[in-house]
Amino acid sequence: MAEPDIKDLERRMNGAVETLRQDFAGLRTGRANTAMLDPVMVDVYGAAMPINQVATISTPEARLLSVQVWDRSNVSAVEKAIRNSGLGLNPMTEGSTLRIPVPELNEERRREMSKVASKYAEQSKVAIRNVRRDGMDGVKKSEKNGDLAQDDAKKWSERIQKLTDDHIAQVDEILSHKEKEIMQV
Structure with missing residues (x-):
């Protein structure tokens, strides 16, 4: 060289x-943004996977995230990963969908x-x-x-x-x- x-x-x-x-992009500023959940890793199938590989994330409202988990057996793992992510989010489970209100900062x-x-x-x-x-x-x-x-x-x-x-x-x-x-x- x-x-x-x-x-x-x-x-x-x-x-x-x-x-x-x-x-x-994942750090929130008070508005819901699908990129907020990008750093979240979910323990499923014996490995840590990015949340976007086990669910679809959308923003139906300005202050609400919706996470549609593809495999119903992974719902609790996804919910736990979001709670423990340090983002200050508290998901509510409705079947295989998680609704996550984004609180005011x-x-x-x-x-x-x-x-x-x-x-x-x-x-x-x-x-x-x-x-x-x-x-x-x-x-x-x-x-x-x-x-x-x-x-x-x-x-x-x-x-x-x-x-x-x-x-x-x-x-x-x-x-x-x-x-x-x-x-x-």
């Missing part, structure tokens, strides 16, 4: 930012959601830093093997660091926007 694959590093960092956007719950958003952002930053570490390790290895001159290695390291800083700034900006959205009454 003479030169690091900047395109690959950038693609991986963009993936971390995109994952953050998806996680934030109070100040305490908004602060809690803001902390969850910060946690997601930090996970994204860690993923970006891990990509940076992989890139830097590649540069050091190439330099050690004599495939890359010391000056070139320094330039590549600076480029990788700049790419990392840009993506971290992007994460901070997305977090700031989401926090404003959550705290808005």
Whole structure:
């Protein structure tokens, strides 16, 4: 490896930012959104599965989620997973359908959601830093093997660091926007 694959590093960092956007789509701001249940994992058939693989999620009203469980034997597992998800939702069972009213967010719950958003952002930053570490390790290895001159290695390291800083700034900006959205009454 003479030169690091900047395109690959950038693609991986963009993936971390995109994952953050998806996680934030699931954080509610007082309105029902089917993406709210995306992080919920259900223990069925001896494995943890995403809720969208065992049920259909819809929003019949602005403040109500409806979860239609495909296999009636999984209804209690889905209900338990939603209750234990930390989203503050309390499903009501009607046959194989779960009705989930989305409560109004109070100040305490908004602060809690803001902390969850910060946690997601930090996970994204860690993923970006891990990509940076992989890139830097590649540069050091190439330099050690004599495939890359010391000056070139320094330039590549600076480029990788700049790419990392840009993506971290992007994460901070997305977090700031989401926090404003959550705290808005």
